[in-house]
Amino acid sequence: xTRVLATYNIKGGVGKTSAAVNLAYLASRDGxxxxxxxxxxxxxxxxxxxxxxxxxxxxxKLVRLKSDPAKLIKGTDHExxxxxxxxxxxxxxxxxxxxxxxxTRRLTRVLDPLRGDYDYVFLDCPPSISLVSESxxxxxxxxxxxxxxxxxSSRTLVQLETVVNGCPAVLAFFSMVDGRKxxxxxxxxxxxxxxxxxxxxxxxxxxxxxxxxxxRTVLADxxxxxxxxxxxxxxxxxxxxxxxxxxxxxx
Amino acid sequence: xxxxxxxxxxGLTLAAAGKAVAELLEVRDGHSCVxxxxxxxxxDGRLHExxxxxxxxxxxxxxxxxxxxxxxxxxxxxxxTRPLFTGELPxxxxxxxxxxxxxxxxxxxxxxxxxxxxxxxxxxxERKTVVxxxxxxxxxxxxxLRPRVHVTAVRGYDKALRLVDxxxxxxxxxxxxxxxxxxxxxxxxxxxxxxxxxxxxxxxRPGQRADAAAAAVLKALLGVTEANMDGALADLDSxxxxxxxxxxxxxxxxxxxxxxxxxxxxxxxxRAEFRWLQQITGDARxxxxxxxxxxxxxxxxxxxxRSDLGPLHAVLMSRRTAAxxxxxxxxxxxxxxxxxxxxxxxxxxxxxxxxxxGAAAGRPIDEVAGERIAKVYARMVRMGDAIGPxxxxxxxxxxxxxxxxxxxxxxxxxxxxxxxxxVKPMIKSLKALQDVLGRHQDREVQAATLGSLGGAVAGDxxxxxxxxxxxxxxxxxxxxxxxAREQFAARFATFANKRQRxxxxxxFS
Numbered sequence: 001x002t003r004v005l006a007t008y009n010i011k012g013g014v015g016k017t018s019a020a021v022n023l024a025y026l027a028s029r030d031g032x033x034x035x036x037x038x039x040x041x042x043x044x045x046x047x048x049x050x051x052x053x054x055x056x057x058x059x060x061k062l063v064r065l066k067s068d069p070a071k072l073i074k075g076t077d078h079e080x081x082x083x084x085x086x087x088x089x090x091x092x093x094x095x096x097x098x099x100x101x102x103x104t105r106r107l108t109r110v111l112d113p114l115r116g117d118y119d120y121v122f123l124d125c126p127p128s129i130s131l132v133s134e135s136x137x138x139x140x141x142x143x144x145x146x147x148x149x150x151x152x153s154s155r156t157l158v159q160l161e162t163v164v165n166g167c168p169a170v171l172a173f174f175s176m177v178d179g180r181k182x183x184x185x186x187x188x189x190x191x192x193x194x195x196x197x198x199x200x201x202x203x204x205x206x207x208x209x210x211x212x213x214x215x216r217t218v219l220a221d222x223x224x225x226x227x228x229x230x231x232x233x234x235x236x237x238x239x240x241x242x243x244x245x246x247x248x249x250x251x
Numbered sequence: 252x253x254x255x256x257x258x259x260x261x262g263l264t265l266a267a268a269g270k271a272v273a274e275l276l277e278v279r280d281g282h283s284c285v286x287x288x289x290x291x292x293x294x295d296g297r298l299h300e301x302x303x304x305x306x307x308x309x310x311x312x313x314x315x316x317x318x319x320x321x322x323x324x325x326x327x328x329x330x331x332t333r334p335l336f337t338g339e340l341p342x343x344x345x346x347x348x349x350x351x352x353x354x355x356x357x358x359x360x361x362x363x364x365x366x367x368x369x370x371x372x373x374x375x376x377e378r379k380t381v382v383x384x385x386x387x388x389x390x391x392x393x394x395x396l397r398p399r400v401h402v403t404a405v406r407g408y409d410k411a412l413r414l415v416d417x418x419x420x421x422x423x424x425x426x427x428x429x430x431x432x433x434x435x436x437x438x439x440x441x442x443x444x445x446x447x448x449x450x451x452x453x454x455x456r457p458g459q460r461a462d463a464a465a466a467a468v469l470k471a472l473l474g475v476t477e478a479n480m481d482g483a484l485a486d487l488d489s490x491x492x493x494x495x496x497x498x499x500x501x502x503x504x505x506x507x508x509x510x511x512x513x514x515x516x517x518x519x520x521x522r523a524e525f526r527w528l529q530q531i532t533g534d535a536r537x538x539x540x541x542x543x544x545x546x547x548x549x550x551x552x553x554x555x556x557r558s559d560l561g562p563l564h565a566v567l568m569s570r571r572t573a574a575x576x577x578x579x580x581x582x583x584x585x586x587x588x589x590x591x592x593x594x595x596x597x598x599x600x601x602x603x604x605x606x607x608x609g610a611a612a613g614r615p616i617d618e619v620a621g622e623r624i625a626k627v628y629a630r631m632v633r634m635g636d637a638i639g640p641x642x643x644x645x646x647x648x649x650x651x652x653x654x655x656x657x658x659x660x661x662x663x664x665x666x667x668x669x670x671x672x673x674v675k676p677m678i679k680s681l682k683a684l685q686d687v688l689g690r691h692q693d694r695e696v697q698a699a700t701l702g703s704l705g706g707a708v709a710g711d712x713x714x715x716x717x718x719x720x721x722x723x724x725x726x727x728x729x730x731x732x733x734x735a736r737e738q739f740a741a742r743f744a745t746f747a748n749k750r751q752r753x754x755x756x757x758x759f760s
Contacts, residue, residue, distance in 0.1 A: 031311070031325045050379035074407035077372070077380040079321070082406055119344070 002115040003243060005122050006140040006168075010156055012127035015146040015175035017044040018209050020124035022232040023144070023239065025218040028081035032119035035073065035082045037111075039093075039136070040126040043086030049076045050216050051085050058089035060096040063106045069114055077217065082118075090126070097131045107135040129163075140168040142246075144239065146175035146203070149187035154195075161197065171242055173235055174202035199242070201234035254319035255416070256432065257400040257425035265398045269369055269386050271423045272400075276415065279380070281370035289330060289363045290433050293356040294482055294491065296446020301352050304433055307331065312340075314348050318431040320385075320403055324348040334359055334487045355543060357488040362436045365390045373415055381411035389432055391439050399432060400425055447478045449494035455667040457617040461512045462608050464616035466601040468663050469505055472498045473595055483532075484579055489539045496536055499529050504659040508623045511611035517597060518609070524590045531581040538571035541697070548697070551727040552720055559720035562711035566704055620664035621759040627657045628755050632747045640736060644695050647739070651688035654681060673758045680751070684742045687735050694732035698725045 005023070007016040020036055028034040038045040043053035051074045057067040073082045097103040111121060125136050137143070145160065147153040161170050172195070178184050192198050203209070206228040208219060215222045219229040259268055273280060291305040291312075292298045298305060302317050307330050313322040326345040334357035340346040349358075366389045373382040385401040400419060404412045419425040434444035451471040455464045475498035482491030503525050510518060541548075545564060549557050581587060600606035611619055634650045658681055665674040701721050708717045745751075 031322065050375075050377040052377075072407075075380075075405035 002118050003120050004140045005120060006125055006136045006143050008125045008136060008143045009145055010127060010129050014148055015203055017124055018212060019144060019146055020122050021045050021048050022218050023236050024081055024122040025078055025220060026236040027120045028078055033080055033117060034120045035084060035118045036122045036124060037084040038086035038124050039090060040086055040124055041088050041090040045124045046086040048212060048216055049083050051083055053086045055085055055087035058087055059093045062110055063096050065109060069110055094131045097135060103131050104134045104138045107139040111139055137164050137168060142169040142171050145170055145172040147172050148176050149174050149184040154187060154191050169246060170197045171199055171239060172197050173199045176205040177202045178205045199238040201231060201238045203231045204228060254403045256428050257419055258428050259398050260424045265386050265388055268423060272371055275418045275422055277374045279372040279374055281372060283369045286366045288366060290361040291358040292361050292446055293353060294359055294446060295448050297352050297356060299445045305358055314345060356490050362391060362440050364436050381405050381408040382415045391436050396435055396439060449475055451475060455616055457668055458615045461614050461616045461619045462601050462612035465505060465509050465512050466598045469502060470598045472502045477591060484582060489543060492532060492536055496532050499525055501659045504656050508660055509619060511609045513609045514607040521594060532578055534574040535578045538567055538574055541567050548724060552723045556720045559716040562708050562713050562717040563721060566707045617668045620660060620668060624660050624665055625755055625759040627653055631657060635743045635747055647688055647691050651692055654685045654688060657681060669758055673754055680746045684746045687738045687742050691732055691735040694728045698728045701725050
């Protein structure tokens with residue numbers, strides 16, 4: 001069974017791409033056949049994997065099911081981890097989706113033929129609330145939501161949970177955490193106590209994560225023993241545990 | 252192509268090949284390593300036939316596509332050191348992927364290879380890996396196998412793969428090979444790559460002398476009997492004994508159906524001895540079938556009393572142990588050894604124009620086999636026509652025995668000598684009929700055996716509950732036997748319809 005996990009937040013610059021790239025790598029390292037679809041027209045995941053941000057026929061042809069997504073996939077430097085690259089035309093994906101009767105089903109339909117090939121599909125989403133994000137909500141089994149520990153971010157999480165209403169599951173985690181800031185510590189403590197969807201693992205604000213853009217690869221390749229790599233490892237453990245709990249409840 | 256192996260030309264060392272690769276291509280020269288790889292398949296090569304192989308390395312058992320390094324499924328587990336059945340695999344993708352291929356067979360160790368490797372990533376202008384190369388020096392124990400360059404494609408970079416292929420072949424002089432490393436290693440270990448199949452395909456030609464054709468077929472069947480002997484004795488999995496028995500049954504069918512080809516006195520002796528061989532393996536196989544089908548039988552009784560059948564299982568297990576002991580003693584006896592050796596010599600003489608033979612020895616095999624196929628088919632039609640819903644079980648059983656005879660004739664002689672367009676549909680309709688007749692007979696025997704085991708089960712402390720459950724099971728088996736009877740008429744009508752009869756007359760008579 002393929003599990004679709006989307007890194008999502010309405011805000012930009014909160015660590016969605018870093019999470020998508022490192023978690024997808026960890027999934028493939030554990031032996032799972034993994035695909036990452038870079039839905040963000042900025043193509044940050046695609047850049048990190050050193051792949052050209054170009055999809056033949058663009059996003060429009062893809063959502064019209066006129067392109068075979070299997071033919072657009074590129075292998076990454078990591079065995080078992082493939083990438084469906086970003087394309088600048090994805091910036092018009094909302095417009096492309098609007099033309100359909102049930103626009104929010106389209107991403108699911110694009111992914112359907114790939115389901116047999118992968119154990120995990122990660123969607124790295126652009127920061128917005130739009131028809132694309134609604135399609136992501138429909139396609140995903142879980143949203144992985146990075147939140148910076150600040151008051152406004154916690155409000156965003158509550159709003160998101162109201163919108164999705166339990167489907168897909170929301171798995172929030174703290175990102176860009178500065179343990180020296182009292183505000184961060186307080187917000188984390190309060191939110192974890194209030195909201196069971198917040199995971200225990202937290203990603204620190206770290207120069208190592210920033211260096212990913214220079215090294216153009218996952219943390220495990222250049223800082224495998226660093227704090228950030230350990231944090232993503234713990235986060236992946238938390239995500240798998242939650243997914244396991246949902247699966248056993250569903251049975 | 253997702254992966255390909257290349258062999259080095261005479262005189263080129265692996266180090267020199269590595270140097271040439273580094274000069275010709277933009278590569279990241281990765282680490283060198285030594286890996287121990289243990290490969291697994293079933294005795295009859297089911298994984299190989301499906302284009303797969305099982306590999307244990309670094310604490311993981313993986314299912315790989317043959318010739319590739321990409322795992323289709325994997326599970327963390329200790330290295331298998333004895334036959335491994337599907338039910339013993341950890342729950343998950345590996346078990347799900349292997350189960351349907353393995354069936355009732357066990358995974359057995361094939362070979363262990365020690366591989367010294369040097370890894371290269373071929374890079375594009377963004378320094379992204381677009382093709383992977385492994386320069387390999389494999390060894391089987393102390394014996395070095397041929398060095399290879401294993402090339403793995405990266406999805407979506409076909410053009411780069413073509414450029415690498417061009418550089419390796421045209422510039423360095425490597426030769427692509429279709430023989431996977433595992434096949435080379437298995438052959439080097441003295442085994443047969445792809446396993447030992449139980450099905451034989453002996454090429455025969457119309458007009459060939461019947462004695463030579465019969466000898467060739469029987470020799471191949473003897474090969475199957477001998478190949479399965481060690482596994483049956485060691486109880487590696489139930490199919491060794493099954494395949495051994497099928498090869499003996501097929502041998503006996505050829506002895507009977509082509510009896511005028513052989514010298515009568517010698518044939519009489521061998522027929523009696525092969526009958527004995529069949530008998531001494533019968534009890535153990537029957538109990539194997541019982542135990543293999545035990546869960547299916549258990550499912551026939553209502554849920555609350557299923558666990559009551561535990562004592563029956565225990566009795567079957569203990570009887571199987573005793574039956575196997577008797578069988579192994581007989582199979583290891585000088586009588587069996589002499590039988591197989593004498594039979595082999597007899598067949599050699601038959602193939603080499605020496606020794607006496609029967610009156611039909613010089614006739615063309617297509618004539619002799621065709622006559623027998625037509626005759627057995629006509630006999631089955633007569634017997635089946637006479638069977639009605641109230642006929643005794645023995646009539647169904649006798650028809651089934653003839654069906655087996657016909658099936659062996661069709662598979663061993665019909666397929667190589669006559670039109671596949673006639674023979675294949677005939678085998679298909681015969682198999683459908685045999686399925687019903689087999690179910691009818693199995694249920695009869697199973698119900699009778701349950702009755703005979705009552706005394707032994709009653710001795711258990713939970714014996715009375717077990718006897719009650721067995722009573723319910725006997726009823727279910729009898730119901731299923733009746734259902735098989737009801738299906739018989741339709742299956743027989745397809746097998747014996749007017750068009751089919753005409754076709755048989757025209758083809759074989």
